Amino acid sequence: MRDFTFETYRKLLKQIIQSGYEFQSMEEFITTPKNKVVVLRHDSDIWPKNDLKMAHIENELKVRSSYYFRVPETFNEEIILKIVGLSHEIGYHYEDLVRSKGNQDMAIANFKINLNQLRRFYPVKTITRHGRPLSRIESLKLWEEYNYKSLGIKAEPYLDVDYSKVLYLTDNGSKWNASSSNIRDYTYSEYFNFDIETTFDLIEAFSQNKLPNQIILNVHPARWNDNFLVWTYRFFLQKAKNSAKTSLKSLRK
Numbered sequence: 589m590r591d592f593t594f595e596t597y598r599k600l601l602k603q604i605i606q607s608g609y610e611f612q613s614m615e616e617f618i619t620t621p622k623n624k625v626v627v628l629r630h631d632s633d634i635w636p637k638n639d640l641k642m643a644h645i646e647n648e649l650k651v652r653s654s655y656y657f658r659v660p661e662t663f664n665e666e667i668i669l670k671i672v673g674l675s676h677e678i679g680y681h682y683e684d685l686v687r688s689k690g691n692q693d694m695a696i697a698n699f700k701i702n703l704n705q706l707r708r709f710y711p712v713k714t715i716t717r718h719g720r721p722l723s724r725i726e727s728l729k730l731w732e733e734y735n736y737k738s739l740g741i742k743a744e745p746y747l748d749v750d751y752s753k754v755l756y757l758t759d760n761g762s763k764w765n766a767s768s769s770n771i772r773d774y775t776y777s778e779y780f781n782f783d784i785e786t787t788f789d790l791i792e793a794f795s796q797n798k799l800p801n802q803i804i805l806n807v808h809p810a811r812w813n814d815n816f817l818v819w820t821y822r823f824f825l826q827k828a829k830n831s832a833k834t835s836l837k838s839l840r841k
């Protein structure tokens with residue numbers, strides 16, 4: 589069986605349910621966290637059509653998750669409306685400080701405009717920053733000068749979650765343990781030591797109840813595909829990207 593297909597994703601969700609975990613949206617988890625819970629965070633980087641497919645699969649299994657959209661890249665009104673209709677949370681996947689080339693005032697002005705675009709469809713309460721590995725500017729630095737809480741935002745999970753208690757796993761790099769290929773994704777957990785590379789490893793770990801009680805899975809819908817040709821193309825593209833990032837990282841050391 590191939591990994592990172594929607595079929596494998598469905599198997600993962602079914603196993604999580606079977607292992608006795610509940611699901612919460614990011615906002616629910618921040619306000620009233622359950623004891624044994626998985627939060628599915630979806631960063632919509634490209635291809636919102638994949639987001640919609642994933643949102644349907646989750647809804648069929650009565651799972652609620654959180655989708656973060658870039659504006660304008662993945663801001664597709666029709667798809668966002670449909671995902672709201674499937675009762676998922678919507679948030680803003682922002683990169684305004686990179687866009688304004690580090691100009692804080694311009695960045696916060698644009699942040700507000702884009703946030704309001706999304707709020708036409710959903711009362712957005714959480715945000716996640718879009719990482720730009722090749723940019724020298726870090727979008728999170730916007731919050732050194734401004735406070736998102738004054739804009740009605742309850743949480744930015746990079747800053748408001750204690751990752752010594754909550755296990756964070758991301759499919760970045762089309763594997764689950766790709767810490768070496770995540771230049772900016774620094775919240776992958778240093779606190780938990782599991783050898784989970786494939787989704788099948790992850791399913792196995794859930795079935796053996798080896799994992800902590802509170803888990804955030806960062807799942808990028810664009811990385812999951814049932815079409816064999818697209819899947820193969822992306823598999824090799826990702827391999828090339830990973831080795832490029834690894835060499836970039838060693839250069840920076």
Ligand SMILES: [Zn+2]
Pocket residue numbers: 631632633681717718719
């Ligand atoms: Zn992103």
